[in-house]
Amino acid sequence: MSSLAVVTPTYGPDAELFALLHRSVLQYTSDDTVHHVIVPPSDRALFAGYAGPRCRVWTYPEILPRRVFQLPGVAMWANALRPWPPLRGWIMQQAVKMAVTALLESTVVLVADSDVVLVRPATPDMFLRDDQVCLFRVDAGVHEGMPDHVLWHRVARGLLGLPPAERLPLPDYVSSLACWDPAIVRGMQQRITEVAGRPWLDAFTSQLRISEFICYGVYVEESLRAQVPINNSLCHFMWDTTPLDEAAALAFADELPAEAVGMMISAKSHTPMEVRTAAIRRCAQVVESG
Incomplete structure (x- = not known):
């Protein structure tokens, strides 16, 4: 078992993005690192070609108990124990990400969305400090102008049996x-x-609304009260939802931080694939020149 694994939930519409991510996992991680991809049953055939020593393709029924099943023709699920309301697809995606991670014996699991690519070699020691896995945390990153994040904190604390947060920011x-x-x-x-x-x-x-990342962070820092190392430099992010042209994508790539092992241009931006790949090539040039 490798000390490092990569976990990615995805689906058919993101197949092209996943192909770029998986190629980068093969390029920048060790030969014993396995990429675990989780897809709906209807997309199994689309991703089946990736299955092999470096990639495990999971479908939801392999992970979920029988009482949880997908509703016909929609991206929603139901739990036979509580059929109403139906379970939202994007929340199920978070849950299977957690479920697969919990099955692994790796020291570190990189949780990577489909629109991420690795741009530098990634080894387990890069994500550890004093044998502890680093945590992504932006201090005071959640404020009153971020109602979704505020709600995610409230829900996470409720699930973990913690009292409400006393004040913002979080x-x-x-x-x-x-x-x-x-x-x-x-x-x-x-x-x-x-x-x-x-x-x-x-x-x-x-x-109805929840964040697996906020649950994990709140659990680590408030339930466990663990003094874990922080690493906010893993990835170079572009969260904008406006498509990038090539000039903007290259300018973004030129700003790749020296510590980043990943680069992300949001799938919601609908940036053309040729522009995205141009940014990836530029990141490679930045790394090589650095």
Whole structure:
């Protein structure tokens, strides 16, 4: 078992983006690093060609209990124990990400969205300090102008049995490329189960709005009260939802920080594939020249 694994939930519309990410995983991680991709059953054939020694393709039914099933023709799910309301697809995606991570025995799991690519070699020691897995955290990153993040904090604290936060701002733990400790994820699942009095999966997926990253961060820092090392330099982010032209993409790539192992141009920007690949090539040039 490798000390490093990569976990990516994805689906058919992001297949081209995933191809770029997976190519970068093969290029920049060791030969024993496995990329775990999680897809809906309907997309299994589309991703089946990646399966092999470096890639494990999971489908939701392989991970979820039988009581949780997809509703026909829609990206929504249901839990037979509580059929209403239906479970949202993007929350199920978060849940299977957590479930697969908890199954792994790797020291570090890189959780990577489909629109991320690696741009430098990634080794386990880069994500560890004093044998602890680093945490992505932006101090005071969540303020009153971020109602979704504020709600995610409130929901996470409720699931973990913590009192409401006393005041804003709060830390932000949300990232398209983050490193998780599988043992901590297992502990978080157990804590949610204990607080809710039912399986963690049922409690987590019954939420209408939630963030797995905020749950993880709050659990680490407030439930465990762990003094974990912080690393906010893993990825070079472009969160804008406006498509980039080539000049803007290259200018973004030119700003690649020296510590970043990943680069992300948001899929929501609908940046053309040729522009995205131009940015990836420029990142390679920046790394080579540095």
